[in-house]
Amino acid sequence: MTNNTLLELFDIHKSYKDKVVLAGLKLLLAKNQCVGIVGRNGTGKTTMLKIISGLLTRFTGTLNTYQHTISALIDTPVFINDFTGRENIEYMLDIDLRAKAVEITNNLGITDYLDKKVKKYSQGMRQKLAIAMILSTDADIILLDEPFNSIDIESTSYIISLINQMKSQNKGIIVVTHNLTRIQTYCDQIYTLKNGILETYDKMTELNLKQYRIQFETEQDLLSAQSVLGEYTINIENNNTMLISFNNGNLPTILKRLSGSNIININENANVAGDDLMGGPK
Numbered sequence: 001m002t003n004n005t006l007l008e009l010f011d012i013h014k015s016y017k018d019k020v021v022l023a024g025l026k027l028l029l030a031k032n033q034c035v036g037i038v039g040r041n042g043t044g045k046t047t048m049l050k051i052i053s054g055l056l057t058r059f060t061g062t063l064n065t066y067q068h069t070i071s072a073l074i075d076t077p078v079f080i081n082d083f084t085g086r087e088n089i090e091y092m093l094d095i096d097l098r099a100k101a102v103e104i105t106n107n108l109g110i111t112d113y114l115d116k117k118v119k120k121y122s123q124g125m126r127q128k129l130a131i132a133m134i135l136s137t138d139a140d141i142i143l144l145d146e147p148f149n150s151i152d153i154e155s156t157s158y159i160i161s162l163i164n165q166m167k168s169q170n171k172g173i174i175v176v177t178h179n180l181t182r183i184q185t186y187c188d189q190i191y192t193l194k195n196g197i198l199e200t201y202d203k204m205t206e207l208n209l210k211q212y213r214i215q216f217e218t219e220q221d222l223l224s225a226q227s228v229l230g231e232y233t234i235n236i237e238n239n240n241t242m243l244i245s246f247n248n249g250n251l252p253t254i255l256k257r258l259s260g261s262n263i264i265n266i267n268e269n270a271n272v273a274g275d276d277l278m279g280g281p282k
């Protein structure tokens with residue numbers, strides 16, 4: 001470790017009953033660093049974050065946080081549903097962090113909901129409120145488990161800018177995400193969790209994944225296409241449009257499978273390098 005080390009995991013093993021999830025995992029997190037973890041469901045990403053944050057204490061190996069403070073968004077956010085968003089902020093955050101949290105909710109576009117009860121929030125609004133609470137933190141280490149779930153593109157950009165800001169404030173961030181939009185612009189290191197250990201992630205070039213935007217004539221066309229391509233992760237946009245990532249070489253096969261649907265347009269999404277690289281067959 002160096003003076004810059006915020007967190008060290010060494011030889012971490014974790015099993016649930018006889019199911020081995022982590023098998024000698026190692027990780028270093030430094031100040032001003034963001035580590036991205038991508039990977040298939042059930043590989044142990046959340047388990048790793050729970051160990052780091054102290055939510056899970058039954059494991060073997062070495063966890064050193066060197067007394068650094070941690071702020072973590074793990075799994076589905078929990079609120080007091082009968083409180084408003086603002087009341088939740090007031091209830092859960094120290095007084096000096098509240099203004100920052102409110103500012104973040106404003107920038108995430110949920111100002112109008114801040115004084116409504118959380119039980120009336122959509123999933124995206126709940127996620128935004130949770131993000132605001134976590135990112136208003138003054139902790140040294142920030143853990144974000146799928147922060148972009150149910151989050152629109154503009155807000156995703158804003159969250160990325162906050163991550164970059166925190167990096168410049170000597171903090172270290174670990175982001176677990178399926179959303180690979182601009183991941184290289186805020187993660188200094190990207191790993192995939194596989195067979196219980198972290199491997200350097202280079203699938204982008206390895207799999208030659210490209211993102212496509214496909215517009216269908218009717219909603220019916222879109223829905224039937226979605227069911228035909230069930231094994232891919234698909235994001236639905238307005239105007240009967242879907243975003244889907246797959247290996248470039250699979251385009252003919254995909255088009256063949258879509259031959260029953262009326263397609264108006266299909267474009268490679270050039271601006272985004274492989275949004276959702278996990279979009280391959282699960």
Ligand SMILES: Nc1ncnc2c1ncn2[C@@H]1O[C@H](COP(=O)(O)OP(=O)(O)O)[C@@H](O)[C@H]1O
Pocket residue numbers: 016017021039040041042043044045046047048
């Ligand atoms: N409390 C638990 N008891 C038993 N098995 C669990 C528990 N939590 C997670 N698992 C299993 O451990 C594996 C890793 O889970 P998780 O860490 O949530 O993966 P990820 O976040 O990468 O999707 C999965 O197979 C999951 O079913």
Ligand SMILES: [Mg+2]
Pocket residue numbers: 045046047145
């Ligand atoms: Mg998880």
